[in-house]
Amino acid sequence: MTSGIQLAALWLRKAKSAVVFTGAGISTESGIPDFRSPGGVWTKYRTVYFDEFCQSAEARHEYWTQKAESHKQFAAADPNIGHQIIAKWEEQGTIRGVITQNIDGLHQIAGSRDVLELHGTxxxxxxxxxxxxFPVDPFVDQFLETNEVPPCPDCGGRLKHATVSFGQSLPELVLHRAHRWCLEADVILTIGSSLVVYPxxxxxxxGKQNGAKLIIVNRDETGLDSIADMTIPGSCGEALAAMDAAL
Structure with a gap:
């Protein structure tokens, strides 16, 4: 493990364009449950698809019920050592920026500036x-108080969290930019992602197919372990702290 951390740090130190790619595993260490884990939102409620949300007031209410509950879980969460180290690396120029599957905004709160949010915020x-x-908090408070889906204050239209729902396309410009980053990268460090959700x-x-070294940090096996140059099992925060110390 120690030699792997040292080698990963060496690759990052020598990289001309290193990219960090994060998933839910980095934020579980801030107390935000993975939606797929037992007790997570996805295990307690049915999935509300995007077309349902658009067409049905009942589906919109179900959606807001789910989002109001998950909001409680991340609104009070703070960035952990992993988020803080990634922000420091960006400031130092060690990495180009962050591509994230997460919607919690903890990278930005930690100080990361160039964050590509694949699934929105x-x-x-x-x-x-x-x-x-609009900022989300007043509308969640309004829903919890009235149990009615809040309308858009500007036009009275359908108000939805700025996240990508099932059946909804990823933001094209963000996806295009993230793809370009990965093709231009010489090191891609993935942290806390199962790497099974496409695209x-x-x-x-x-990025790996285009010549980048692929480093995977995750507690469990991932969908890309077989092509990775290095896999580091265990805590995201501990692995990043060790890598930072080696840098």
């Missing part, structure tokens, strides 16, 4: 009808 809501965006998992895979 739960820190904001957006109107599907006029495209206005997101295809990004580090494309």
């Amino acid at each position: 739960a820190r904001e809501v957006g109107c599907l009808d006029c495209q206005a965006r 997101a998992a295809g990004l580090p895979e494309a």
